[in-house]
Amino acid sequence: MAAAGEAQDAVDWEVLQILALVGDKWSLLVIGKLRDGPQRFGELQRGVRGISQRMLTLTLRKLERDGLVNRTVQAAVPPRVDYRLTVLGESLLGPVLSLVQWAVDHRDEIVEHRSHHDRP
Amino acid sequence: MAAAGEAQDAVDWEVLQILALVGDKWSLLVIGKLRDGPQRFGELQRGVRGISQRMLTLTLRKLERDGLVNRTVQAAVPPRVDYRLTVLGESLLGPVLSLVQWAVDHRDEIVEHRSHHDRP
DNA sequence: CTGGATCCTTATGGATACTG
DNA sequence: CAGTATCCATAAGGATCCAG
Numbered sequence: 001m002a003a004a005g006e007a008q009d010a011v012d013w014e015v016l017q018i019l020a021l022v023g024d025k026w027s028l029l030v031i032g033k034l035r036d037g038p039q040r041f042g043e044l045q046r047g048v049r050g051i052s053q054r055m056l057t058l059t060l061r062k063l064e065r066d067g068l069v070n071r072t073v074q075a076a077v078p079p080r081v082d083y084r085l086t087v088l089g090e091s092l093l094g095p096v097l098s099l100v101q102w103a104v105d106h107r108d109e110i111v112e113h114r115s116h117h118d119r120p
Numbered sequence: 121m122a123a124a125g126e127a128q129d130a131v132d133w134e135v136l137q138i139l140a141l142v143g144d145k146w147s148l149l150v151i152g153k154l155r156d157g158p159q160r161f162g163e164l165q166r167g168v169r170g171i172s173q174r175m176l177t178l179t180l181r182k183l184e185r186d187g188l189v190n191r192t193v194q195a196a197v198p199p200r201v202d203y204r205l206t207v208l209g210e211s212l213l214g215p216v217l218s219l220v221q222w223a224v225d226h227r228d229e230i231v232e233h234r235s236h237h238d239r240p
Numbered sequence: 241c242t243g244g245a246t247c248c249t250t251a252t253g254g255a256t257a258c259t260g
Numbered sequence: 261c262a263g264t265a266t267c268c269a270t271a272a273g274g275a276t277c278c279a280g
Contacts (some may be wrong), residue, residue, distance in 0.1 A: 009169070011152065011220070012152075012169060013227075014220050014223040014224055015149055015152060015220060016145070017227060018148075018222075018223050019143070019144075019148065021230075023139070023144070023145075024139075024143070025136070025139060025253090028139065029132060032131065032132075032135060040261080041261070041262050041263075049129070049132065052253075052254060052255080053264095054253075054264090054265095055252095055253065056263095057264080065233075065237045066230060066233065066234060067233030067234070067237070073262095077260095078262080079260080079263090081262060088229060091222070091226070092222060094218075095215070095218045095219040095221070095222045098214075098218055098219075099138055099215040100131070100134050100138065102211070103138050107134065109208060110137065110141075110187060113185075113187030113208075114186060117184075145273090161242055162242080172274055173243070174243085174244090174275085175272090175273065175274080177244080178273090193242095198241040199241055200241075
Protein backbone atom coordinates (compact mmCIF):
# COMPACT_ATOMS: atom_id res chain seq x y z
CA MET A 1 0.00 0.00 0.00
CA ALA A 2 1.78 3.08 -1.24
CA ALA A 3 -1.22 5.42 -1.25
CA ALA A 4 -0.06 7.39 1.77
CA GLY A 5 3.38 7.94 0.29
CA GLU A 6 1.95 9.08 -3.00
CA ALA A 7 -0.41 11.48 -1.29
CA GLN A 8 2.51 12.94 0.61
CA ASP A 9 4.49 13.32 -2.57
CA ALA A 10 1.56 15.17 -4.12
CA VAL A 11 1.44 17.58 -1.19
CA ASP A 12 5.18 18.09 -1.47
CA TRP A 13 4.78 18.89 -5.13
CA GLU A 14 2.26 21.62 -4.36
CA VAL A 15 4.50 23.07 -1.69
CA LEU A 16 7.47 23.17 -4.01
CA GLN A 17 5.31 24.82 -6.68
CA ILE A 18 4.41 27.57 -4.25
CA LEU A 19 8.04 28.11 -3.41
CA ALA A 20 8.93 28.19 -7.09
CA LEU A 21 6.30 30.88 -7.56
CA VAL A 22 6.79 33.19 -4.62
CA GLY A 23 9.57 31.71 -2.49
CA ASP A 24 12.21 34.17 -3.56
CA LYS A 25 12.95 37.54 -2.09
CA TRP A 26 11.39 39.66 -4.81
CA SER A 27 8.34 37.91 -6.27
CA LEU A 28 6.06 38.64 -3.34
CA LEU A 29 7.18 42.26 -3.17
CA VAL A 30 6.58 42.78 -6.88
CA ILE A 31 3.17 41.13 -6.66
CA GLY A 32 2.40 43.30 -3.67
CA LYS A 33 3.31 46.39 -5.66
CA LEU A 34 1.13 45.32 -8.56
CA ARG A 35 -1.87 45.38 -6.24
CA ASP A 36 -1.92 49.12 -6.86
CA GLY A 37 -2.84 48.40 -10.47
CA PRO A 38 -0.98 48.14 -13.80
CA GLN A 39 2.42 49.76 -13.71
CA ARG A 40 5.36 50.45 -15.94
CA PHE A 41 8.81 48.96 -15.48
CA GLY A 42 10.24 52.12 -14.02
CA GLU A 43 7.37 52.62 -11.59
CA LEU A 44 7.87 49.11 -10.28
CA GLN A 45 11.57 49.61 -9.85
CA ARG A 46 11.02 52.79 -7.87
CA GLY A 47 8.23 51.15 -5.89
CA VAL A 48 10.05 48.02 -4.81
CA ARG A 49 12.77 49.26 -2.53
CA GLY A 50 16.23 48.00 -3.31
CA ILE A 51 15.43 45.83 -6.32
CA SER A 52 17.99 46.00 -9.09
CA GLN A 53 17.09 46.33 -12.73
CA ARG A 54 18.33 42.83 -13.36
CA MET A 55 16.29 41.22 -10.61
CA LEU A 56 13.15 43.11 -11.59
CA THR A 57 13.52 41.82 -15.13
CA LEU A 58 14.14 38.25 -14.02
CA THR A 59 11.29 38.34 -11.52
CA LEU A 60 8.82 39.72 -14.05
CA ARG A 61 9.87 37.14 -16.64
CA LYS A 62 9.28 34.33 -14.17
CA LEU A 63 5.91 35.68 -13.05
CA GLU A 64 4.91 36.14 -16.65
CA ARG A 65 5.94 32.62 -17.55
CA ASP A 66 3.94 31.22 -14.66
CA GLY A 67 0.86 33.15 -15.73
CA LEU A 68 0.68 35.47 -12.73
CA VAL A 69 1.58 38.66 -14.57
CA ASN A 70 0.66 40.05 -17.95
CA ARG A 71 3.07 42.10 -20.05
CA THR A 72 1.84 44.54 -22.67
CA VAL A 73 4.16 46.48 -24.95
CA GLN A 74 3.13 49.68 -26.67
CA ALA A 75 5.43 50.35 -29.59
CA ALA A 76 6.39 53.97 -29.23
CA VAL A 77 9.32 56.24 -28.54
CA PRO A 78 10.14 56.03 -25.77
CA PRO A 79 8.82 52.46 -25.40
CA ARG A 80 6.11 51.82 -22.84
CA VAL A 81 5.62 48.47 -21.17
CA ASP A 82 2.88 47.80 -18.65
CA TYR A 83 2.66 44.95 -16.19
CA ARG A 84 -0.53 43.85 -14.51
CA LEU A 85 -1.67 40.92 -12.42
CA THR A 86 -3.62 38.29 -14.32
CA VAL A 87 -6.79 36.77 -12.89
CA LEU A 88 -4.64 33.90 -11.68
CA GLY A 89 -2.24 36.36 -10.09
CA GLU A 90 -5.08 38.15 -8.32
CA SER A 91 -6.46 34.86 -7.05
CA LEU A 92 -3.13 34.32 -5.31
CA LEU A 93 -3.56 37.55 -3.40
CA GLY A 94 -6.05 36.17 -0.90
CA PRO A 95 -3.91 33.33 0.45
CA VAL A 96 -0.80 35.48 0.41
CA LEU A 97 -2.48 38.28 2.32
CA SER A 98 -3.67 35.85 4.97
CA LEU A 99 -0.05 34.89 5.43
CA VAL A 100 0.97 38.53 5.65
CA GLN A 101 -1.76 39.05 8.21
CA TRP A 102 -0.31 36.19 10.21
CA ALA A 103 3.08 37.90 10.17
CA VAL A 104 1.49 41.17 11.28
CA ASP A 105 -0.31 39.43 14.12
CA HIS A 106 2.77 37.58 15.35
CA ARG A 107 5.69 39.83 14.52
CA ASP A 108 6.20 40.87 18.12
CA GLU A 109 6.08 37.28 19.28
CA ILE A 110 8.63 36.24 16.66
CA VAL A 111 11.03 39.07 17.39
CA GLU A 112 10.68 38.46 21.11
CA HIS A 113 11.37 34.77 20.77
CA ARG A 114 14.31 35.35 18.51
CA SER A 115 16.10 37.73 20.85
CA HIS A 116 15.23 35.55 23.81
CA HIS A 117 16.76 32.61 22.02
CA ASP A 118 19.97 34.48 21.32
CA ARG A 119 20.31 35.52 24.98
CA PRO A 120 18.52 32.84 27.05
CA MET B 121 4.04 63.32 4.06
CA ALA B 122 5.90 60.05 4.22
CA ALA B 123 3.14 58.00 5.85
CA ALA B 124 2.39 55.99 2.71
CA GLY B 125 6.04 55.10 2.24
CA GLU B 126 6.42 54.05 5.84
CA ALA B 127 3.31 51.89 5.66
CA GLN B 128 4.67 50.24 2.54
CA ASP B 129 7.98 49.60 4.27
CA ALA B 130 6.13 47.98 7.15
CA VAL B 131 4.31 45.65 4.78
CA ASP B 132 7.59 44.81 3.10
CA TRP B 133 9.08 43.99 6.45
CA GLU B 134 6.32 41.50 7.15
CA VAL B 135 6.72 39.90 3.77
CA LEU B 136 10.44 39.50 4.24
CA GLN B 137 9.83 37.98 7.67
CA ILE B 138 7.58 35.36 6.11
CA LEU B 139 10.22 34.53 3.55
CA ALA B 140 12.84 34.30 6.28
CA LEU B 141 10.59 31.84 8.10
CA VAL B 142 9.30 29.57 5.37
CA GLY B 143 10.68 30.87 2.09
CA ASP B 144 13.32 28.20 1.73
CA LYS B 145 12.94 24.81 0.15
CA TRP B 146 12.83 22.75 3.33
CA SER B 147 11.09 24.70 6.08
CA LEU B 148 7.58 24.24 4.70
CA LEU B 149 8.17 20.55 4.07
CA VAL B 150 9.46 19.98 7.58
CA ILE B 151 6.55 21.91 9.07
CA GLY B 152 4.21 19.91 6.91
CA LYS B 153 5.69 16.68 8.20
CA LEU B 154 5.40 17.84 11.79
CA ARG B 155 1.65 18.08 11.30
CA ASP B 156 1.61 14.33 11.91
CA GLY B 157 2.68 15.04 15.48
CA PRO B 158 5.98 15.02 17.42
CA GLN B 159 8.73 13.13 15.66
CA ARG B 160 12.33 12.15 16.10
CA PHE B 161 15.18 13.37 13.94
CA GLY B 162 15.40 10.14 12.01
CA GLU B 163 11.67 9.98 11.36
CA LEU B 164 11.75 13.47 9.95
CA GLN B 165 14.67 12.68 7.71
CA ARG B 166 12.92 9.63 6.32
CA GLY B 167 9.67 11.56 6.01
CA VAL B 168 10.96 14.56 4.12
CA ARG B 169 12.05 13.19 0.78
CA GLY B 170 15.52 14.14 -0.30
CA ILE B 171 16.54 16.27 2.66
CA SER B 172 20.13 15.83 3.75
CA GLN B 173 21.16 15.43 7.36
CA ARG B 174 22.83 18.79 7.26
CA MET B 175 19.82 20.65 5.90
CA LEU B 176 17.46 18.98 8.33
CA THR B 177 19.65 20.10 11.20
CA LEU B 178 19.93 23.65 9.91
CA THR B 179 16.22 23.88 9.17
CA LEU B 180 15.25 22.62 12.60
CA ARG B 181 17.67 25.02 14.28
CA LYS B 182 16.16 27.93 12.40
CA LEU B 183 12.57 26.90 13.13
CA GLU B 184 13.48 26.43 16.76
CA ARG B 185 15.13 29.82 16.96
CA ASP B 186 12.05 31.46 15.46
CA GLY B 187 9.79 29.75 17.95
CA LEU B 188 7.94 27.55 15.49
CA VAL B 189 9.36 24.24 16.66
CA ASN B 190 10.15 22.83 20.07
CA ARG B 191 13.12 20.54 20.70
CA THR B 192 13.16 18.09 23.62
CA VAL B 193 16.14 15.91 24.42
CA GLN B 194 15.85 12.73 26.45
CA ALA B 195 19.26 11.83 27.83
CA ALA B 196 19.66 8.18 27.06
CA VAL B 197 21.71 5.77 25.04
CA PRO B 198 21.04 6.03 22.20
CA PRO B 199 19.94 9.66 22.54
CA ARG B 200 16.36 10.52 21.67
CA VAL B 201 15.34 13.96 20.46
CA ASP B 202 11.77 14.91 19.65
CA TYR B 203 10.57 17.84 17.59
CA ARG B 204 7.09 19.24 17.74
CA LEU B 205 5.30 22.32 16.47
CA THR B 206 4.81 25.04 19.06
CA VAL B 207 1.50 26.86 19.40
CA LEU B 208 2.99 29.58 17.23
CA GLY B 209 4.03 26.98 14.69
CA GLU B 210 0.56 25.50 14.62
CA SER B 211 -0.98 28.92 14.16
CA LEU B 212 1.05 29.24 10.99
CA LEU B 213 -0.56 26.11 9.61
CA GLY B 214 -3.84 27.76 8.69
CA PRO B 215 -2.43 30.43 6.38
CA VAL B 216 0.08 28.02 4.91
CA LEU B 217 -2.57 25.42 4.16
CA SER B 218 -4.73 28.00 2.42
CA LEU B 219 -1.75 28.65 0.18
CA VAL B 220 -1.30 24.94 -0.44
CA GLN B 221 -4.99 24.73 -1.26
CA TRP B 222 -4.51 27.49 -3.78
CA ALA B 223 -1.70 25.49 -5.41
CA VAL B 224 -3.93 22.40 -5.48
CA ASP B 225 -6.77 24.36 -7.07
CA HIS B 226 -4.59 25.95 -9.74
CA ARG B 227 -1.87 23.41 -10.41
CA ASP B 228 -3.31 22.41 -13.77
CA GLU B 229 -3.67 26.03 -14.79
CA ILE B 230 -0.07 26.76 -13.82
CA VAL B 231 1.38 23.74 -15.59
CA GLU B 232 -0.72 24.47 -18.66
CA HIS B 233 0.36 28.09 -18.80
CA ARG B 234 3.98 27.19 -18.27
CA SER B 235 4.17 24.72 -21.15
CA HIS B 236 2.10 27.03 -23.32
CA HIS B 237 4.57 29.81 -22.64
CA ASP B 238 7.53 27.64 -23.60
CA ARG B 239 5.89 26.73 -26.94
CA PRO B 240 3.59 29.65 -27.88
C1' DC C 241 20.75 8.02 17.06
C1' DT C 242 21.75 12.83 16.69
C1' DG C 243 24.38 16.15 14.74
C1' DG C 244 28.84 19.00 14.31
C1' DA C 245 32.85 20.09 10.93
C1' DT C 246 34.80 20.34 6.47
C1' DC C 247 35.19 20.43 1.54
C1' DC C 248 33.51 21.66 -2.73
C1' DT C 249 30.14 22.73 -6.42
C1' DT C 250 26.42 25.43 -7.92
C1' DA C 251 22.89 29.07 -7.54
C1' DT C 252 21.86 33.79 -6.43
C1' DG C 253 22.24 38.41 -6.93
C1' DG C 254 24.59 43.08 -7.09
C1' DA C 255 27.30 46.48 -10.01
C1' DT C 256 28.25 48.10 -14.25
C1' DA C 257 28.26 48.99 -19.11
C1' DC C 258 25.88 48.83 -23.37
C1' DT C 259 21.56 48.75 -26.87
C1' DG C 260 16.90 49.42 -29.56
C1' DC D 261 12.43 53.81 -21.17
C1' DA D 262 13.17 49.11 -20.90
C1' DG D 263 15.84 46.08 -21.10
C1' DT D 264 20.43 42.68 -22.23
C1' DA D 265 25.14 41.07 -21.25
C1' DT D 266 29.07 40.43 -18.38
C1' DC D 267 31.78 40.06 -14.33
C1' DC D 268 32.26 38.87 -9.71
C1' DA D 269 31.29 38.07 -4.69
C1' DT D 270 28.66 35.61 -1.61
C1' DA D 271 25.25 32.15 -0.07
C1' DA D 272 23.10 27.71 -0.39
C1' DG D 273 23.41 23.08 -0.32
C1' DG D 274 25.16 18.14 -1.10
C1' DA D 275 28.69 14.59 0.25
C1' DT D 276 31.50 12.86 3.53
C1' DC D 277 33.76 11.95 7.81
C1' DC D 278 33.85 12.18 12.73
C1' DA D 279 31.95 12.28 17.70
C1' DG D 280 28.97 12.21 22.09
